[in-house]
Amino acid sequence: MIESGAQLTETVLLLAVPAAEPVVGQHRRELDLSAADGIPAHLTVVYPFKPLEEISEADHERLARIGRNHAPFQVEGIRTAWFGERVMFVEVNAPQHVHALTVDVASAFPEHPPYSGDIPLAQIVPHLTVGAGAPVSALRTAARAVDDGLPFCQEVRAMELWAGPPVEGRSQPAPWAQVRSYALGS
Secondary structure, eight states: OOOOBTTBOEEEEEEEOGGGHHHHHHHHHHHOHHHHTTOOSEEEEESSOSOGGGOOHHHHHHHHHHHHTSOOEEEEEEEEEEETTTEEEEEESOHHHHHHHHHHHHHHOTTSOGGGGTSOGGGOOOEEEEEESSOHHHHHHHHHHHHHHOOEEEEEOEEEEEEESOOTTOOSOOOOEEEEEEESOO
């Protein structure tokens, strides 16, 4: 477990998807800053979450309780898709499970809405980002390669809290690390 510190201020709650790494890993390292930061292939539950130094043991228990209320589930990466021409991602077959976790965390921590409240909760699309903000030609090339490698499939058994330096305004990698894991199911 990582203790809070000045350089670890931002957090994300995510569902790690190591089964996706053989398909998306190389492309994420080239096209997604979060991969260069050490964040694994994942489905986002809530980002940004509460700053690490403000997360209490009571908050950790609340997150653990939310995890216990959701059964583990199978996730399958089925095809690439896009948000405009800036973000290329893998669409998954079980978005309702991820969305339910997002809703429960947002309800338990209303002062920290997903995507800072910029996207209405009902419009959030659970996804696995492969590239963001890279040249469209590079994203299209990666999309073809990723589609050729799909599907990937795995059981998701835990929600993880990761922390690192702020993402906004930087272009160089900075290490993020897992803080805690909250098991799904009882």
